[in-house]
Amino acid sequence: MPRKFKSGDWVKVKGSRTIQKMQVLKYVPKKDGFLGSIDHDNYLECVWYKHGERKVAVFHQNKLIRTLETGGLYNTFPRPRKRSLTKNLKT
Numbered sequence: 001m002p003r004k005f006k007s008g009d010w011v012k013v014k015g016s017r018t019i020q021k022m023q024v025l026k027y028v029p030k031k032d033g034f035l036g037s038i039d040h041d042n043y044l045e046c047v048w049y050k051h052g053e054r055k056v057a058v059f060h061q062n063k064l065i066r067t068l069e070t071g072g073l074y075n076t077f078p079r080p081r082k083r084s085l086t087k088n089l090k091t
Contacts, residue, residue: 011064022046
């Protein structure tokens with residue numbers, strides 16, 4: 001089965017609204033318990049942050065969908081503009 005994602009892609013779990021968007025770290029090998037073979041092309045290690053704590057989990061690529069929104073893992077707020085006192089003074 002071909003790989004659907006690459007490192008750095010933003011994904012979500014299909015049908016789940018509780019898990020935030022995650023970033024793909026890499027494909028990881030996973031041993032099949034029934035057959036005993038090692039699968040290198042189907043399982044992804046993903047990372048996300050919840051309440052400032054880093055979470056990492058492994059998901060099958062068919063359970064993930066790519067998200068359109070991209071960006072950092074942290075919520076950021078715009079900084080207020082710095083104001084200069086010297087620009088407003090008239091001489």
